[in-house]
Amino acid sequence: MCPSTPAANATVFLGMITAAGRVAYVTPALPAEVAVNAAMEAGAPVEARYRLAGPCVTSSCGFWTGEHCGLGERLVASYAQTAGEPEVDLPRCAIRRTCRWFAEQGPAACAACAHVVTDAR
Template structure:
């Protein structure tokens, strides 16, 4: 299998869409609907039609955490310098782990590069498409004006 590497000039978004170029799965959503948790894969997997088919009854981002090069100015969360979503995750969500989770994208992750390990301590509770979010999660996920 060919190694997957990040674009060295663009950090990876850890909450990407499967249709984005160079998207990879780095985690699987587990846990309860009320309290989801990401189980991190040892090695990223490319997003393929077969992988998308595995999540046929839900959107892929309900069950997979997907990374891809950050969309920067094309993203509603990007303020020109920073990811405001990462900022809100760190400011408004509690840590859900006591140690850094094993993560195959950390080195290249925008959230980690921008916010450090405090983002990683909150990351396992983030589900990109969460159709039953708490009010707190809903507020964190809502883009704010730059």
């Protein structure tokens, strides 16, 4: 699963962006439509308020390197530079068993993930 996908590809409502800019993960999993409908009612772009997950589209995504997700790799490297060692406690999230960032980057992905707001432009 891609843990930061636009609404058009989303199947899972992964979390909400808090006022502090952190992701509050939703467990157990809810369908993406719950977040999409809430954002429509509020008249806000869904990706600015919620994090959505969906199938990784590999070579159809600009972040795909040919072998792995370049975005997950970049986020972990950049988070490590600014925050040092990643937090040990993993957030409770609904997709860890199938998350591409976690599969490729390990627990460090989760520390960076909690600060990501999807840019759907």
